[in-house]
Amino acid sequence: MNDHTQERPGNRLDEQVHFAAVDEFLAWGKENSLFYLLFATACCGIELMQAGGPRYDVDRLGMIPRATPRQADLMIVAGTITHKMAGRVRTLWEQMTEPRWVVSMGSCANSGGPFSKWSYSVLNGVDKYVPVDVYIPGCPPRPEALIDGVMALRERVRKYRTLGVRETTPHIVAGHEAPFGGGGCAVPPVVEKAKE
Amino acid sequence: MTIEAMTPNGERMTLNMGPHHPATHGVLRIVVESDGEVVATCTPDHGYLHRSIEKIGECIDWPLFVPYTDRVDYVCAMNANLAYCLAVEQLLATDAASAVKVPLRGECIRVLVAELNRISSHLVAVGAMAMDVGAYTPFLHAIAQRELVNDIFEKLCGQRLTYNYVTIGGVAFDLYAQASEEITRFLDQFEREMVRFNKLITTSTIFRDRCASVAPVSAAEAIAWGLVGPNLRGSGVDWDLRRDESYGLYGQLAVRVPVGQCFAGRHGKVGDCFDRYVVRLLEIQESVRLCRETLKLLPPPAVKANDPTGGYQADVSRQLKKPPKGEVHCRTEAPRGEMGYFLVSDGTKVPYRVRCRTGSFSAAGIFHKVMRGIFLADVVTVIGSFDIVVPEIDR
Numbered sequence: 001m002n003d004h005t006q007e008r009p010g011n012r013l014d015e016q017v018h019f020a021a022v023d024e025f026l027a028w029g030k031e032n033s034l035f036y037l038l039f040a041t042a043c044c045g046i047e048l049m050q051a052g053g054p055r056y057d058v059d060r061l062g063m064i065p066r067a068t069p070r071q072a073d074l075m076i077v078a079g080t081i082t083h084k085m086a087g088r089v090r091t092l093w094e095q096m097t098e099p100r101w102v103v104s105m106g107s108c109a110n111s112g113g114p115f116s117k118w119s120y121s122v123l124n125g126v127d128k129y130v131p132v133d134v135y136i137p138g139c140p141p142r143p144e145a146l147i148d149g150v151m152a153l154r155e156r157v158r159k160y161r162t163l164g165v166r167e168t169t170p171h172i173v174a175g176h177e178a179p180f181g182g183g184g185c186a187v188p189p190v191v192e193k194a195k196e
Numbered sequence: 197m198t199i200e201a202m203t204p205n206g207e208r209m210t211l212n213m214g215p216h217h218p219a220t221h222g223v224l225r226i227v228v229e230s231d232g233e234v235v236a237t238c239t240p241d242h243g244y245l246h247r248s249i250e251k252i253g254e255c256i257d258w259p260l261f262v263p264y265t266d267r268v269d270y271v272c273a274m275n276a277n278l279a280y281c282l283a284v285e286q287l288l289a290t291d292a293a294s295a296v297k298v299p300l301r302g303e304c305i306r307v308l309v310a311e312l313n314r315i316s317s318h319l320v321a322v323g324a325m326a327m328d329v330g331a332y333t334p335f336l337h338a339i340a341q342r343e344l345v346n347d348i349f350e351k352l353c354g355q356r357l358t359y360n361y362v363t364i365g366g367v368a369f370d371l372y373a374q375a376s377e378e379i380t381r382f383l384d385q386f387e388r389e390m391v392r393f394n395k396l397i398t399t400s401t402i403f404r405d406r407c408a409s410v411a412p413v414s415a416a417e418a419i420a421w422g423l424v425g426p427n428l429r430g431s432g433v434d435w436d437l438r439r440d441e442s443y444g445l446y447g448q449l450a451v452r453v454p455v456g457q458c459f460a461g462r463h464g465k466v467g468d469c470f471d472r473y474v475v476r477l478l479e480i481q482e483s484v485r486l487c488r489e490t491l492k493l494l495p496p497p498a499v500k501a502n503d504p505t506g507g508y509q510a511d512v513s514r515q516l517k518k519p520p521k522g523e524v525h526c527r528t529e530a531p532r533g534e535m536g537y538f539l540v541s542d543g544t545k546v547p548y549r550v551r552c553r554t555g556s557f558s559a560a561g562i563f564h565k566v567m568r569g570i571f572l573a574d575v576v577t578v579i580g581s582f583d584i585v586v587p588e589i590d591r
């Protein structure tokens with residue numbers, strides 16, 4: 001064949017057509033379009049906002065903020081969760097469609113942060129209410145740290161199998177075992193009563 | 197037209213805005229009762245971000261509370277630091293034996309960082325308000341400029357958001373080399389950028405008409421409801437603590453105070469959303485000027501120890517172990533209005549009571565009044581124009 005367009009890299013048939021298992025293909029799609037719920041409660045929310053701004057631009061990772069949980073795959077819990085708010089976080093998480101992932105951003109969402117010791121109203125760790133996949137330390141974490149956490153989450157999303165057998169993988173930041181296993185959690189686990 | 201005339205059959209729908217809503221700037225819940233498109237009543241519900249910061253103040257030493265003041269208002273953490281530190285200094289000054297004198301260079305750096313932070317805070321306010329009414333692009337421009345202020349602060353103290361930089365007796369670190377040049381360069385390009393920003397959104401007829409005459413607050417009402425800061429000045433009240441009860445270096449700086457005067461033209465009213473918005477933009481300009489003035493006053497860094505002007509921090513460790521007994525209330529002008537700390541000391545190294553008075557709290561107080569009778573779509577405009585930050589309300 002003399003058709004020169006055929007020989008250019010990127011135009012050959014084997015470069016344009018890919019074969020993949022359905023599961024892998026779905027995972028690839030999910031990994032590259034992690035829409036996140038715009039859920040900013042406190043200071044870390046400003047960093048989340050700036051991560052969406054022009055310098056860090058998480059849009060290029062396929063992450064677009066969504067105002068409603070129904071359209072979101074990923075919930076970034078950015079900021080302090082108080083006892084009054086905790087039930088709402090759970091409701092929001094339940095409203096998200098499966099598979100769903102949760103990133104806990106900042107010390108407050110991880111463990112109560114600067115409020116863990118003296119505050120009577122702050123929940124010490126959002127993982128008491130929703131299963132967390134990735135924990136990002138920092139008060140507040142830099143947008144680079146957030147992006148790093150998202151990259152770690154993408155590894156996890158890539159392993160998610162829609163049709164095949166699901167395994168729950170261990171948590172990404174060691175030392176923090178979330179109570180419900182995490183990982184696109186399918187069965188809504190029972191909530192522990194918050195300790196007052 | 198009254199609500200009763202607009203809602204002849206009295207059927208109302210209750211609508212929950214928040215606590216998770218992208219336009220409530222955090223976790224504010226507003227219960228709106230509406231008839232069709234018209235808001236009948238509006239009740240803010242607070243406490244979703246109550247982190248008991250004031251209680252924490254009673255548990256830890258005087259200087260250790262400074263990082264928590266960052267969290268009271270994280271959009272302008274420098275000003276929040278400054279308010280608390282000035283209050284503690286005022287407490288120490290009640291006894292001549294423990295009074296501290298902040299070196300001149302320290303005072304200059306304080307004003308510099310406070311004004312830079314005011315710029316970045318108002319940028320979030322105007323950008324977010326534009327986003328709330330549906331214009332996303334100005335928000336990105338504002339955030340791009342805020343990043344540049346964050347760069348300066350990061351070089352100064354290593355943090356982008358919660359600085360913990362202003363300390364009791366001065367500031368934590370001296371300015372880095374070339375800081376003045378970098379700040380001047382930022383201000384130069386920032387002024388050019390603001391011209392573009394204004395072309396993009398402030399002069400846009402759609403935006404102006406959307407905000408004109410929405411939720412006007414008259415001067416008398418604003419005073420009666422205790423509005424402070426740009427919300428008060430937006431209603432045409434000429435009051436700014438930096439000029440009228442000046443503290444620190446502001447007495448030498450001749451602060452010019454912009455007030456609202458029906459910027460929207462014949463469709464507007466004094467004290468409407470557009471006035472509050474424009475007052476913030478004018479304050480940004482004033483802050484740029486103040487930064488320039490302060491850089492001129494900045495004395496060179498100290499070459500020897502205990503230099504009375506060139507130092508950046510006075511040593512207060514001795515005084516804070518045994519501060520004088522008594523109580524003080526110190527008011528400062530933060531970007532969201534008056535931020536005051538009321539401190540009670542029983543003479544120990546732990547405060548007896550720390551009470552914090554903030555601007556967003558009184559702004560949230562007037563919501564139910566101004567929102568009566570406006571359209572549902574304007575609720576987010578009003579919230580944006582008052583520029584509330586939820587932890588300031590809940591603390």
Ligand code: SF4
Pocket residue numbers: 042043044045078079080105106107108109113114138139140141267358
């Ligand atoms: S981790 Fe720090 S910055 Fe983030 S919400 Fe908590 S106090 Fe604020």
